[in-house]
Amino acid sequence: MSEMSARRDLTTQEWQNAYSGAVMDTFGPPxxxxxxxxxxxxxxxxxxxxxxxxxxxxxxSLGHAHPTLTAAVSAQMGTLGHVSNFFGTPAQITLAERLLALAEAPSGSRVFFANSGTEANEAAFKMARRTGRPRIVALEGGFHGRTVGALALTHKPAYREPFEPLPGGVEHVPFGDTTALEEAFSPAAVSARGEVAALVVEPVQGEAGVRELPAGYLALARRLTDDAGALLVLDEVQTGVGRTGSWFAYQQPEIGGGVVPDVVTLAKGLGGGFPIGAVIAYGERAATLLGRGQHGTTFGGNPVAAAAALATIGVVERDxxxxxxxxxxxxxxxxxxxxxxxxxxxxxxxxxxxxxxxxxxxxxxxxxxxxxxxxxxxxxxxxxxxxxxxxxxxxxxxxxxxxxxxxxxxxxxxxxx
CATH class of the missing domain: 3.90.1150.10 (Aspartate Aminotransferase, domain 1)
Known part of the structure; x- marks a missing residue:
């Protein structure tokens, strides 16, 4: 009998007591x-x-114990579970192709796989750094993760302050304030603080209370970043893979207004419950910012996670x-x-x-x-x-x-x- 089977009759209170004695208290009692x-x-x-x-x-995305997802993960684990990124796998390559197709990404686009949303945003942060420019602009109310680069993009002081100093060069502008956004890209701001490397925004801010960007905001963001030669990075970790009724929230005309971003980050619903994150780089310029040896991951894009994501996408389409x-x-x-x-x-x-x-x-x-x-x-x-x-x-x-x-x-x- 396994240890888990031997404990299957424990009550909630007994499990709570065991939790408090074994699990670090970062989330409080379950x-x-x-x-x-x-x-x-x-x-x-x-x-x-x-x-x-x-x-x-x-x-x-598919609820709990979905038979298609369960079968895909089981079959892949029974065939090839992990190989490291010294090697490629059919599942990894096929998933990258599927994401590029769903994103309608132009020629030269590429995908980087990670394990979570914060890791995807960490990679986007490093892509911005590779432009050689000193400034990254993000929005107040934004949440982009808890690793130090993603945390620097995140605005909430309660998350940030215990770990300061965080990576520098990130400035936050008020949510939805087009005047403040234009000021961040103004000649005066560039003269005082340097050129903008990237603007990082969520089309809908989840952790801030499900706040949708005002109509026209992303179109303005695209114009400003284009004029400045900066990256437009859309954090779709929470909104991607069908959550808002389209593959990506920015694809909805009322939100995106037809914009094409430079970078989109994904995670959460992509694997249907299996951990996976992804960065879609649109076009050759964004796709080549991170060169060989400049970023990596042990588990990112492993064949089991890729199989889970392919199954999730397949069910969303099929059903x-x-x-x-x-x-x-x-x-x-x-x-x-x-x-x-x-x-x-x-x-x-x-x-x-x-x-x-x-x-x-x-x-x-x-x-x-x-x-x-x-x-x-x-x-x-x-x-x-x-x-x-x-x-x-x-x-x-x-x-x-x-x-x-x-x-x-x-x-x-x-x-x-």
């Missing part, structure tokens, strides 16, 4: 101990079922999930906003990356109530609850979630005096 999943549902150690409306933070995401996302949005709950101010976002806006800063209490009711959500801001369910979420499941938001109530705090 809300539940989850033991299995199927489709859009997961079960905890006490047997309670939850509708997973977070999908591992936009990771489990027409892009259209499904748009339809179910709109159903979910409409059902929540029309329910008339005075606690709900509205819903923002696209596809199945949504935030339920609240009229009071009680998102943590709403998330706790959701968990007790059998729904996993994320209090991404004091007054917003993030929803990023599997792309396979059904209409009935979406309506179940909407009923929770129609009925949830958080008592007003007692008035002083």
């Amino acid at each position: 809300q539940r101990i989850l033991v299995r999943g199927e489709g859009a549902y997961v079960w905890d150690a006490d047997g309670k079922r939850y509708l997973d409306l977070l999908a591992g933070i936009a990771v489990n 027409r999930l892009l259209a499904h995401v748009r339809q179910v996302g709109e159903t979910l949005r409409r059902a929540i906003t029309t329910a008339g709950n005075p606690l709900v101010a509205g819903v923002r976002g696209r596809g199945l990356l949504l935030a339920v806006e609240l009229t009071r800063p009680v998102a943590a209490q709403v998330a706790t109530a959701a968990l007790e009711a059998g729904f996993i959500v994320n209090p991404v801001a004091p007054d917003a609850v993030r929803l990023a369910p599997p792309l396979i979420l059904t209409t009935d499941q979406a309506l179940d979630a909407a009923r929770f938001f129609a009925e949830v109530a958080v008592p007003e705090p007692p008035k002083e005096g």
